[in-house]
Amino acid sequence: MATSLSSILFKGISARSFTTPLTSSCYYGMRYFTTVSNDPDTHNDFKPANKLENSNISLADVIEQDVKDNPVMVYMKGVPDFPQCGFSSLAVRVLQQYDVPLSARNILEDPELKSAVKAFSNWPTFPQIFIKGEFVGGSDIILNMHQTGELKEKLKDIMSKK
Ligand SMILES: N[C@@H](CCC(=O)N[C@@H](CS)C(=O)NCC(=O)O)C(=O)O
Numbered sequence: 001m002a003t004s005l006s007s008i009l010f011k012g013i014s015a016r017s018f019t020t021p022l023t024s025s026c027y028y029g030m031r032y033f034t035t036v037s038n039d040p041d042t043h044n045d046f047k048p049a050n051k052l053e054n055s056n057i058s059l060a061d062v063i064e065q066d067v068k069d070n071p072v073m074v075y076m077k078g079v080p081d082f083p084q085c086g087f088s089s090l091a092v093r094v095l096q097q098y099d100v101p102l103s104a105r106n107i108l109e110d111p112e113l114k115s116a117v118k119a120f121s122n123w124p125t126f127p128q129i130f131i132k133g134e135f136v137g138g139s140d141i142i143l144n145m146h147q148t149g150e151l152k153e154k155l156k157d158i159m160s161k162k
């Protein structure tokens with residue numbers, strides 16, 4: 001079924017900090033671009049491309065592609081830099097403890113995407129976190145995995161090696 005997708009995929013590198021990430025990178029449609037916080041020229045980097053509107057891609061296909069292409073994919077309320085719910089905020093803050101790329105879509109922008117994500121994972125709430133293509137759970141699960149060390153183990157092969 002043809003679909004339109006109004007949500008933007010946000011893609012960024014996590015900083016190991018609860019406060020100010022240095023950089024964030026985003027997709028518009030499915031095209032990568034990078035912004036640097038506080039850089040007045042970053043709008044020049046904004047390059048929308050490859051719109052999904054009127055394409056024959058179903059939302060299930062979009063989600064499948066998202067979780068395949070993005071090692072850490074979060075469907076959330078708001079965006080990583082501006083979560084609009086405490087549960088989504090907590091999930092992002094936990095994941096930002098690790099030096100891994102964090103990608104996200106704001107399901108508040110797109111009610112159809114919201115329903116499609118619930119159907120895809122068979123999970124009724126947000127945030128929803130996928131790691132290396134596998135559905136992991138929501139904020140309480142990711143926090144628990146962080147506390148037990150399971151999350152570190154799961155993310156170690158995608159953490160940047162510096
Ligand atoms: N136990 C869940 C709680 C999340 C939760 O309750 N989310 C609610 C409120 S934001 C939700 O997504 N409700 C369904 C909806 O908004 O469609 C977690 O840890 O992620």
Ligand code: FES
Pocket residue numbers: 077084085086087
């Ligand atoms: S939006 Fe109210 S608890 Fe998440």
